[in-house]
Each structure stands twice: as C-alpha cells, then as structure tokens.
Amino acid sequence: MSDLITAWSPDQKNAFGRTPITFQHELVESRLFEDEALARVLDAYPAELYDINLFDFDADGQHTMRTGARGRRSGQEVLEGVKEGRIWVQLRRAEAWYPQLGDLIKEAFAGISGQAQGFRPIQLNGQLILSAPGAKVPFHADAPGVVLFHLRGRKRIWIYPADEAHMPQQGMENILLKQQTEDLPYRREMDAAAQVFDLEPGMAAAWPLHAPHRIENLGTFNVSLSVDYQTWASRLTNGAHYANGVFRRWGLPVAAMDKTPAFARAGLWAASLGLKRARLVEDRIKGLERSFELGMDTPAEARP
C-alpha cells in the first residue's frame, strides 16, 4: 500500500464510489504546494491550460462566471492576486505538465486502489486549483469520477444525491454532448439532501459518479488537487449517456440509466464511438471566451 493514503476507516473500505466519503492523505509532505513551488509552476505553466475564473453570486446562490487570462503577471503576482481577490486559478492536465505532481497522483491512486476493493482507474487527469478566501464553486456535476485532495486552507463541500431530482439524466446527456457546461439548476432547498464536509489540509473527498456538489472556501486561501478519473464502468456509463442524448434528439425512447444494465450500457457506449466520429451534434461550449486579463482591465474585485 502507498504511504500517501492513510486513515481509511474500515467501514469506508467498500464505500468508494458508492457514497460520499472522506479519508486522509499525505500529499502535503511533498512540499509541492508551498508558495515558492506554486509561483514557479504558475510562471512556467502553458497558457492554454491555465484558467482564471471569477464568479459572482446573488442572494439566491445563482451565479455568473467570467473567465480571464493571466496576462503578463508573474507567478508570484498571480498567487498574490488569488490570495486577495475572489478569483480561482486552475492548472489543467497537471498530471502531464507538472511531472512531479503526476508521480504523486499515480502513487496516491495506487494507494486508493489498495484500499477500495475493485477500484481500477484507467485514466487520470489532475487539476491544481488555487482559490481565494472568498471563492465559491457553484452547484455542478463532473462527467468523470473525482477525488478532491485538499492541501491548504479550509473549505466546505456540499455533496448531493446523484438522483433525477438533483442531477437530471438529460442534464448529464447535455454535458457529455457539450450542449451545456457542468453547471446545473440549483435551489437552496436542495441543501437539505446534501452531505456536508469541512475539508482540512490532509483530507480528501470522493463521491459517486455524477453526484452534484458545490464548494465554499472558509475565509482562507485554498490549494486543492482535483483528480478526474475514468474506470471502465464510468466510461461505459458516460458513453451510454452520450448515445442516449443523440437518440433523444432523434425522438427515440431513452431508458433511465439506473435501469440500464451493464451489457446495455456497453452497447450504447459502442454506439457512442461512431456517433462521436460522425459529429452529429455541434459543440456549443468551445466558444466560451476569456473576458478579462489580470492587469488593467481586471474586474476590481479580482485585482491584486
């Protein structure tokens, strides 16, 4: 077993992927997440894999998002900007572009596979996320599975059931068909059904595939590593949602995914490969533009 994953309680052994869980990890020991190391990575990171987001929330928890670019700011200045503003920086594909972190991710997942029976990821993608003391991530669901390793600061995560009331099947089809971003309709009453965890450095959280969630930082600068994973089961399910989404557009009947057995999902997944190649449905989210640049035209609240 990897030493990176510790304190996995026995009653959670078979719970991975079935219910929201937290466990302990030791990624912080690597010292890859201290200011100096982060500033260096921010300096060197490829611009196209570097997102700067700013969310505005109203009293009902509804949000608008603006996406920016780093401009000519140094890594140190971006880091200061995150610590003081409401922005949120995400470095995508960290498993490939930050090799030391890539090794750590592999080791951590070897540790998880050693603990969670039958968990065999076939693909891992890491996002290193730096977020401001007042940052919030709105209610959304991710298409792949996710493990969130918390590294610095404190944050609260609300995890909701992956049922029709919180995560409508058609919504996931639209996410996979790239007809909508991963944001979903949210109402405050939904919080009654959520499990809530306060994450401290050294804690990780994981939840069932497609379970919606939202996050609020608790007044401190936060660093987290979010790792998306695919297993064969998640790949078949997502392929089935994709095929269902196309069939629904053609007016064909679509069965509920929780009533679709594994062999039928595999058939739908196989169909999705051909449908994807045929590009029958236009990607509606690739045109989302970066609306500000850190520097002169930065919205005041994001300005360092």
Ligand SMILES: [Fe+2]
């Ligand atoms: Fe997420």
